[in-house]
Amino acid sequence: MHGERKIRVLIAKPGLDSHDRGAKIVARALRDAGMEVIYTGLRQTPEQIVETALQEDVDVIGLSILSGAHNTLFPRIMELLKQKGLTDVLVVAGGIIPDEDVPELEKLGIKGFFGPGTPTDKIVQFIFENAPKRS
Amino acid sequence: MSEIEEIVQGVLAGDRRSIAKAITVIENNPEKARRIIASIYPHTGKAHVIGVTGPGGSGKSTLIEKIIREYRRRGKTVGVVAVDPTSPFTGGAFLGDRIRMQELSVDEGVFIRSMATRNYLGGIARATKDAVKVLDASGRDVVIVETVGAGQSEVEIIKVAQTIVVVFAPGLGDEIQAIKAGVMEIGDIFVVNKADRENVDKSVMDIRAMLQLSNKEQAWTPPVLKTIALTGDGVAKLIEKIEEHRRFLEREAGREKAREKAETELVEAIKEKVASLMIEELEKEGEFESYLQKILRREIDPMSAAEKILKKKLGGC
Numbered sequence: 001m002h003g004e005r006k007i008r009v010l011i012a013k014p015g016l017d018s019h020d021r022g023a024k025i026v027a028r029a030l031r032d033a034g035m036e037v038i039y040t041g042l043r044q045t046p047e048q049i050v051e052t053a054l055q056e057d058v059d060v061i062g063l064s065i066l067s068g069a070h071n072t073l074f075p076r077i078m079e080l081l082k083q084k085g086l087t088d089v090l091v092v093a094g095g096i097i098p099d100e101d102v103p104e105l106e107k108l109g110i111k112g113f114f115g116p117g118t119p120t121d122k123i124v125q126f127i128f129e130n131a132p133k134r135s
Numbered sequence: 136m137s138e139i140e141e142i143v144q145g146v147l148a149g150d151r152r153s154i155a156k157a158i159t160v161i162e163n164n165p166e167k168a169r170r171i172i173a174s175i176y177p178h179t180g181k182a183h184v185i186g187v188t189g190p191g192g193s194g195k196s197t198l199i200e201k202i203i204r205e206y207r208r209r210g211k212t213v214g215v216v217a218v219d220p221t222s223p224f225t226g227g228a229f230l231g232d233r234i235r236m237q238e239l240s241v242d243e244g245v246f247i248r249s250m251a252t253r254n255y256l257g258g259i260a261r262a263t264k265d266a267v268k269v270l271d272a273s274g275r276d277v278v279i280v281e282t283v284g285a286g287q288s289e290v291e292i293i294k295v296a297q298t299i300v301v302v303f304a305p306g307l308g309d310e311i312q313a314i315k316a317g318v319m320e321i322g323d324i325f326v327v328n329k330a331d332r333e334n335v336d337k338s339v340m341d342i343r344a345m346l347q348l349s350n351k352e353q354a355w356t357p358p359v360l361k362t363i364a365l366t367g368d369g370v371a372k373l374i375e376k377i378e379e380h381r382r383f384l385e386r387e388a389g390r391e392k393a394r395e396k397a398e399t400e401l402v403e404a405i406k407e408k409v410a411s412l413m414i415e416e417l418e419k420e421g422e423f424e425s426y427l428q429k430i431l432r433r434e435i436d437p438m439s440a441a442e443k444i445l446k447k448k449l450g451g452c
Contacts, residue, residue: 005163006226006251031227036251041234051240052233055247057155085152 007035007131009060012049013042014077017067022094022116026062029120030127046073050080053089059131062123063110065095070105078108088132094118139167143174149274151246157269158248162262172265175272182214182271182278183381186296188258188318191284193304194328196235198364199281203239205367205374206277214270215247217281218259228252232281246270258282258289264400267295285318293321294399297392298380300373304329305338319345322357324376330361330369355383413448 011027013020020042027037038056040048053061061081063074074093081089092112093105102113112126136144142160145153161168185202187195196217203213217232228251239245248266255261259282270278282292292299301322306329325346327338342359358376362369384392417423426440435443 006253008159027229031222031229032225034226036221036228036230036249038230038233038249040237040240044237045241048237048240052237054152055155055240056249057159 005134007060007127008038008056008058009035009062009127010038010040010049010053010056010058011062011064012040012044012052013064014044014046014049014073015065015067015069016043017065018042019066020064022066023062023064026064026094026114026120026123029124030062033124033128035127046076046080049077050084050086053081053086054084058089059134060090060092060127063091063093063095065093065097068096070095070097071101074105074110075108078110088134090127090131092123092126094123139170139174143171146171146175146269146273147178154246154269154273155248158250158262158266161265161269162250162253162260168262168265172268175268178272179268180271182267182275183298183377184267184271184278184280184296185377186280186282186292186299187302188282188285188289188292188299188321189302189326190304193284193302194364195281195284195302196232198302198326198328198362198370199232199279200236200239201362201364201367201370202279202374203236203245205370207242207244209374211276212244212274213246214267214273214275214278215245215281216250216263216266216270216278217247218250218252218263218283220283221251221253223254226253246273246275252283256289257291258285259291259295264295290317290321294396297384298323298377300324300326300377302326302328303338303342305332305334323355323380324373325357325359326362326369326373327359328362328364330363335361354387355380413444416448417444 009030011023013023027039030037038052038058040052049061063077065073070093078091081087091110092114093110094114097113097115111130114123142153142157146157157171160171187199189195199215203215206213219228219230219232221228230249230251232249233240233247236247240247250260250263250266252260259280263280267278267280280292280295282289299321301318303326305327325342327335327342339359339361346357360369360373360376362373414423426444429435430437430440
């Protein structure tokens with residue numbers, strides 16, 4: 001069946017933390033909203049995440065992080081995305097990211113931040129509204 | 136250069152971004168997909184295509200990770216299409232096969248693509264066959280297709296792969312139940328994975344017994360192997376058997392199998408083309424709707440309607 005183009009989302013857990021309940025709940029919510037969600041498991045390097053995004057040709061990357069290493073890992077991921085020419089991919093983040101870190105991360109091009117307690121509907125809606133429109 | 140030409144050039148040069156984009160186009164845009172396939176087709180037919188199927192939880196993804204590593208050790212490049220089911224209720228999909236293969240994603244010699252079935256039946260997606268052609272044309276030596284967890288009727292993989300590996304695991308329930316039909320008949324190689332578990336020899340014996348019941352005359356006797364995908368035990372042996380089967384195809388059954396495959400593809404392509412042409416034609420003059428109404432009123436059955444349409448359009452036959 002061909003029809004409207006499905007939004008493809010990569011849900012990734014960069015770095016060294018082993019808590020993926022949140023990532024899985026978000027993945028499930030996006031799936032239930034009709035998206036195709038690629039889940040890659042724990043402890044991913046920025047290189048792995050970006051290469052996966054490239055091979056899977058995703059529209060959106062959701063980064064889940066609770067280790068506190070976002071200021072190290074996120075810039076590296078954004079840099080690699082640029083190097084590989086994946087500049088139109090929407091990047092959103094969830095987990096524990098202190099408010100004061102958000103402006104710097106926004107400057108890198110990360111667009112949505114969804115901390116603990118965010119209703120999943122809000123994330124779904126944000127992705128529908130902000131995912132790149134491709135033919 | 137048009138977008139499509141650019142993608143085709145990229146695929147033929149082995150460019151990963153182009154391969155990824157080509158597969159996206161194939162999944163979403165039938166018209167552009169046809170153009171891509173038409174351009175790359177002369178460059179296909181070089182890769183050995185391996186289908187890996189079997190019930191969910193038998194360890195297909197983990198085993199494929201080890202198969203890839205073994206081929207890489209032998210200097211071969213590998214492409215993978217890993218299929219998972221689309222939810223029939225929401226249209227969404229959770230694609231988790233990569234979890235087991237993640238370390239390989241940064242290996243330049245490996246390209247892995249996850250694919251949702253999008254409600255296509257048979258254990259693969261409609262786009263799987265053409266995605267395999269893209270990976271083949273991009274110069275991969277080996278292309279592996281992982282089907283959705285499959286058992287009794289998900290046998291579409293035979294239209295895509297040359298060598299089919301059926302993976303079971305002990306303790307997944309009554310083997311006879313799991314293997315009474317379907318995948319049992321399409322396997323070129325059978326694997327009992329998780330061979331460190333109890334009852335593995337019983338599973339092997341059950342499968343051998345089932346295979347012996349087949350009264351088909353066979354030039355190739357499917358071997359039954361044991362593996363432990365987690366540790367990689369038995370995987371080198373599995374690759375030996377896959378390679379043996381590849382050589383067997385080259386020697387004997389290969390040409391016939393290729394012919395059968397081409398025949399099925401041609402028949403399906405004609406069906407699709409003719410059907411859509413005919414329907415388009417009928418819709419132009421509103422005839423489609425009037426036949427539909429007649430069928431709804433039970434004045435004519437669909438098959439008779441189709442016959443009538445054909446007679447009218449092609450002139451009596």
